[in-house]
Structures are given as structure tokens and as C-alpha cells.
Amino acid sequence: MTAQFDRIALIGIGLIGSSLAHDIKRLGLAKEVVIATRSAETLKRAEELALGDRYTTSSAEAVEGADLVIVSVPVGASESVAKEIAGSLKPGAIVTDVGSTKASVIAQMQPHMPPHVHFIPGHPLAGTEKSGPDAGFPGLFEGRWCIFTPVADTDPAALNTLRQFWETLGSKVDEMDPEHHDKVLAIVSHLPHIIAYNIVGTADDLETVTESEVIKYSASGFRDFTRLAASDPTMWRDVCLHNKDAILEMLARFSEDLAYLQRAIRWGEGDKIFELFTRTRAVRRSIIQAGQDVDAPDFGRPHALDKKP
Ligand SMILES: NC(=O)C1=CN([C@@H]2O[C@H](COP(=O)(O)OP(=O)(O)OC[C@H]3O[C@@H](n4cnc5c(N)ncnc54)[C@H](O)[C@@H]3O)[C@@H](O)[C@H]2O)C=CC1
Numbered sequence: 167m168t169a170q171f172d173r174i175a176l177i178g179i180g181l182i183g184s185s186l187a188h189d190i191k192r193l194g195l196a197k198e199v200v201i202a203t204r205s206a207e208t209l210k211r212a213e214e215l216a217l218g219d220r221y222t223t224s225s226a227e228a229v230e231g232a233d234l235v236i237v238s239v240p241v242g243a244s245e246s247v248a249k250e251i252a253g254s255l256k257p258g259a260i261v262t263d264v265g266s267t268k269a270s271v272i273a274q275m276q277p278h279m280p281p282h283v284h285f286i287p288g289h290p291l292a293g294t295e296k297s298g299p300d301a302g303f304p305g306l307f308e309g310r311w312c313i314f315t316p317v318a319d320t321d322p323a324a325l326n327t328l329r330q331f332w333e334t335l336g337s338k339v340d341e342m343d344p345e346h347h348d349k350v351l352a353i354v355s356h357l358p359h360i361i362a363y364n365i366v367g368t369a370d371d372l373e374t375v376t377e378s379e380v381i382k383y384s385a386s387g388f389r390d391f392t393r394l395a396a397s398d399p400t401m402w403r404d405v406c407l408h409n410k411d412a413i414l415e416m417l418a419r420f421s422e423d424l425a426y427l428q429r430a431i432r433w434g435e436g437d438k439i440f441e442l443f444t445r446t447r448a449v450r451r452s453i454i455q456a457g458q459d460v461d462a463p464d465f466g467r468p469h470a471l472d473k474k475p
Pocket residue numbers: 177178179180181182183202203204205208225238239240241243246247264265266267289290291292293294295296297298299398401405
């Protein structure tokens with residue numbers, strides 16, 4: 167297969183950047199891959215893992231002559247990266263990102279993008295709780311959604327090129343407006359992580375009361391939460407701060423529904439409890455029927471929220 171790109175620059179080489187590097191190499195998608203990351207230590211590790219062809223701690227240097235630039239850094243670092251690369255981007259380059267929140271990333275990056283490049287925000291709905299260059303692996307994006315949230319007047323040819331790139335990695339591509347993306351992801355991804363961080367934090371506080379029995383007897387339900395709660399603190403702090411409105415809206419709704427369940431338990435209203443648990447069981451069945459692998463990290467159908475009243 168002939169390389170789709172002459173030079174790809176990967177800015178940030180953690181779980182997502184390194185998974186992209188593995189796939190780009192495996193599938194021969196670029197003649198050259200240039201890797202940039204802030205810390206010299208991470209860069210050295212990326213080189214040891216032979217993730218690219220050239221390595222630099224300067225994002226500006228990395229993007230020189232690149233026809234595709236993929237920014238894979240915590241969303242709070244988007245503006246500083248955009249500022250750093252803006253003056254070095256090649257005319258006609260496609261600049262994309264993989265951030266878990268979209269409206270904030272657009273607000274941080276778009277103002278710095280020169281008119282001669284194609285800025286196309288994106289978000290692969292694929293990942294794990296691990297981070298850093300050792301965490302990446304080939305095939306992470308296979309069978310997963312990648313959502314684009316294009317800005318006004320996006321060049322259809324550039325959009326198509328980026329779509330082909332993700333499809334070559336095995337992803338299914340969808341488009342949404344950024345605000346809708348942020349609402350959907352708040353409920354299907356951000357809230358589950360926040361709930362996990364919270365319940366594991368509560369259990370940890372209770373450790374002294376329960377004499378370490380929380381950890382000793384942790385059953386699979388709790389263990390599932392600890393996986394999510396082991397996710398990268400910087401990345402998830404940034405998600406919370408950069409999707410604040412949608413997360414607070416969903417948390418308010420969640421708290422209301424929790425209060426309903428709490429009340430039903432207090433008053434012994436078994437019918438209400440049974441009805442809710444039956445309804446939620448059906449959700450998992452419909453995810454399986456839709457062809458989603460529910461045992462792997464996944465987010466179900468991107469438009470699930472549309473069905474809510
Ligand atoms: N972890 C996951 O499961 C998923 C993460 N994402 C998004 O992908 C992005 C990257 O996440 P991960 O790869 O998991 O994080 P990570 O923590 O594994 O890697 C982040 C990388 O960015 C680098 N970095 C941080 N600030 C930088 C800066 N100013 N300039 C250059 N490099 C910088 C770090 O050195 C590191 O190499 C985040 O925006 C996250 O929201 C999207 C889908 C899934």
C-alpha cells in the first residue's frame with residue numbers, strides 16, 4: 167500500500183499518540199513519522215520503543231513539512247500546543263486532535279490556526295485506563311467510533327482524507343456538532359469516570375472504619391470501578407474542567423435519579439426498584455444487539471442521548 171501521507175507529526179505520545187504510531191507504522195500510512203512531546207524522558211521512551219522516525223521536544227519543529235498533524239495531549243494543553251505550532255504549519259496541512267471534549271478544544275485551538283491549514287477536531291471513542299508511551303498498542307481503534315466535530319467551512323476533501331485515515335485504522339467515523347458531542351460524552355464517558363473516582367474515594371475513606379476489608383473483599387462490581395478510577399488524573403482533571411457545563415447538567419440529572427432510588431429503598435418500594443433495574447438491564451441487551459462489544463471499553467451508540475425525554 168502506498169503511504170497516504172509523506173510526513174505525519176504526532177504531538178503527545180501517551181496512550182493515544184503511541185497507539186496511533188503503532189498503527190501508522192503497521193499499516194504504512196506515512197513515509198515519515200515525527201514525534202514531539204514535552205518531556206525529554208517520555209521522548210526517550212518513545213525512541214526506545216521505536217515509535218517514530220524522528221523525535222523532538224519542540225512541537226513547532228515536529229510539524230514543519232508535515233501534511234497531517236495529530237495533537238494527542240490532555241485537553242487543557244490544547245491552546246499552548248496550538249500557539250506553539252501555528253507559525254510552522256505547512257500550507258494545506260490537516261491539523262486534528264483526539265481530545266475527549268470538543269467545544270473547549272475548538273475554542274482553544276481554532277483562533278491560532280492559520281487560514282492555509284485544515285483544522286478538523288476529532289475524538290476516537292477508544293482507550294483504556296492506562297497512560298504514557300508504553301500503554302499504546304496496535305489495533306486500539308479497530309471497530310470503534312471516531313467522531314469529527316468539523317468547524318464551519320471545512321474543506322470536504324480534507325475531511326474525506328482524514329475520514330479515510332481513521333477508516334484505515336478500522337474506525338467507524340461519525341460527525342456531530344461539538345456541543346452535542348460534549349453532552350453525549352458527558353453521560354456515556356465523563357460521568358461514569360467521575361462516579362468511579364467518587365465511589366473509590368469513598369471506599370478509600372472508609373478503609374479505617376472497615377479495617378481494610380474494602381480492598382480485601384472487593385468484589386467484581388467494585389473492581390470494575392477501580393479500573394476507571396485508575397485513569398490518568400491530569401487527563402481527567404482537564405476533562406472535568408473543560409466540559410464543565412455538560413457534566414454539571416448530567417450530574418444534576420444523575421443526583422435527581424439517585425434520590426428517587428434512595429427514596430424507593432427507604433420506603434421499601436420494591437416495584438419501583440424492580441422496574442428501574444429491569445429497564446437498565448434492557449439497555450445492555452440493546453447495546454449487544456447493536457453490535458457493540460460491551461466487555462471492552464466502549465461508549466455504545468453516539469446518539470443514545472437523543473432518545474431521552
Ligand atoms: N486515555 C484514553 O482512553 C483516551 C484519551 N483521549 C484523549 O486523548 C488525549 C491524550 O490522552 P492519552 O494519550 O490517554 O494521555 P497520556 O497521558 O497517555 O499522554 C499525553 C501525552 O501528552 C504529552 N503532553 C502533555 N502536555 C503537552 C504539551 N503541552 N506539549 C506536548 N506534549 C504534551 C505528555 O507528555 C504525554 O506524552 C487527551 O486529550 C484525552 O482526553 C481520547 C480517547 C481515549
